Amino acid sequence: MQRRTFFRYASASAAAATILLTTSCDDDDDDMTPPTSGVDLGSGDSGILNYAYALEQLEAAFYTAVVAQSGSALTTAEMQVMMDLKNHEVAHREFFKAALGQKAIPALEVNFSSINFNDKNSVLQTARTFENLGVAAYNGAGKLFTDTGVGLDYLVLAGKIVSVEARHAAAIDDMISGGNRFGEEFIDSNGLDRALMPADVLSAAAPFISTKINFSNLPK
Template sequence: MEKMSSQKECLVEENEHLDKKDLRRRDFLKFTGAGVASLALLGVTGCKKDRHDEDMGADGFYFGSGDIAILNYAYALEQLEAAFYIQVVNSPYSGISDLEKTYLTDIRDHEVAHREFFKKALGGKAISNLEFNLSGINFSSRESVLSTAKTFEDLGVSAYNGAGWLIKDVNYLALAGKIVSVEARHAALIRDLIDNGSFANMEVIDSNGLDVAKSPTMVLQAASPFIKSKIDVKDLPTY
């Protein structure tokens, strides 16, 4: 009886520890998201001009060139992630726990904040709202949703890592660095939900212990099945 009582006490203590750990993780996610949301409200360019809708040419929505093209590239990816997580939260998968729904809701809020941040920063040079094809995702399946979330988050981190050195304006670079750190935390959390302890493996960390980086060309090729709108990236810096 004493042994059973001791085991029960240990289990209670462990559960309390996990609850506190989950709470700290959630609070941190909210904190980092709030920071980006604040940046979105402040804006980068200070431009209050409404975004025009004349960016759709014969070749699709034109991203522009130089830093503007890179920002629109990031904006397009954030639009995709926001659209995905909005759908996830609006129609939760079967058997979702309250804690998982809370995590995914927090991530949704971050991605929406990121999307609005780039829209504000780009002002009149922002591309229009893109249309996405999410029909291949089974939103009622935990495996399908988390697998897609893992794909998007890993792709997002590698996209920022790969585009960082192409950005000329140091202010844009600093802000991109703040956003990619949040995306990396999303990626780690999603991986942990799928397989506890898998937040950093050789799929996303190279032999030098660094995050994998992908060129804009590679990222857009990977994202293309989900992007329904036609886009024109002929002047987007890449390698």
């Protein structure tokens, strides 16, 4: 996918939202011992791209399921938001897949057994979790890029993606609260959003991903 094509998708009109991330850890906390088997994300900048690709696969799969299964739980306006989110996350997923080429990890198997797609609260709370987790993941991963050339280009693009994810998060919060909140619990006293390292992010995402992920070679 050419960069201009990605921008067209990522900049498309979006209403979207965020949800409560239940991990409670410091930004630089990386205590989880990485598994050394399973799908290997790789190392260096390609490893970070695969990390983002894995998360975008999860989000794209979730919103695809929502659009297919939650018609009775959501209003027409709410479903339109979900369709917008699905289109954005699919675009993000396909961008990383194309950028990685032969280095891309295979499609991951997801596990949404804990989600009731016929229940509005279950759908929105899961969406809030995924969107806020995505924002924290991009915020934490940016500093891990090492290549001052290509890596800088991807860092700029990641900044554009995380801003879309944050719009998603705010939209979901708006749908949950009726416009009375905006995820302020994710913002620290310096006015900065949460940043999480890959170990914490993948630990939080693990219940929704059946495929075992080896992230032991990612930059620290």
